[in-house]
Amino acid sequence: MKEKLSKTEAKKEIKDFFENIKNKTPKEIKKIKKLAMKYSIKLEDLRKKFCKKCYSPDLKVKSIKNKIKTVECKKCENVMRWKIR
Template sequence: MKSKLPKKEIQIKIKEFFEDIKNKTPKQVKKIKKLAMSKNISLKEKRKLFCKKCFDSYKNPKIRIKNKIKSVTCKNCGYVSRWKLK
């Protein structure tokens, strides 16, 4: 996706997008991720707000914490994301 928006504006756009992540479709999430990647913008903690496999935003995910590893199961595709807790 080609975009001529300056990086700063895209960062604002991404921030606003994630504030309303629960109302976004997987297609929109995929698009914003692509946009961020094209500008080398790291999503950091925001990556934990959606499934990296099907790009569905986590609405009511199953969360388990074991041995300082947080597992989040996507209700849409069943993919389990694991995050190390600090």
């Protein structure tokens, strides 16, 4: 990753990163989140691709009901709920 990026480049970097999220480590995810913050880029749905507690991308869907998706982190067992639009 280059040190100085334009906002467009940073966005592309983030997009590419999340296409391969399953092969990333929590450390790398933390770094990309920082990058997004630095460039004020909203992750929106991308932030649902990793655990907000330990940054592991290893999540499993537990249930989907009443338009609420319940996802559990396989690593730290943190449970997250997302509204489905």
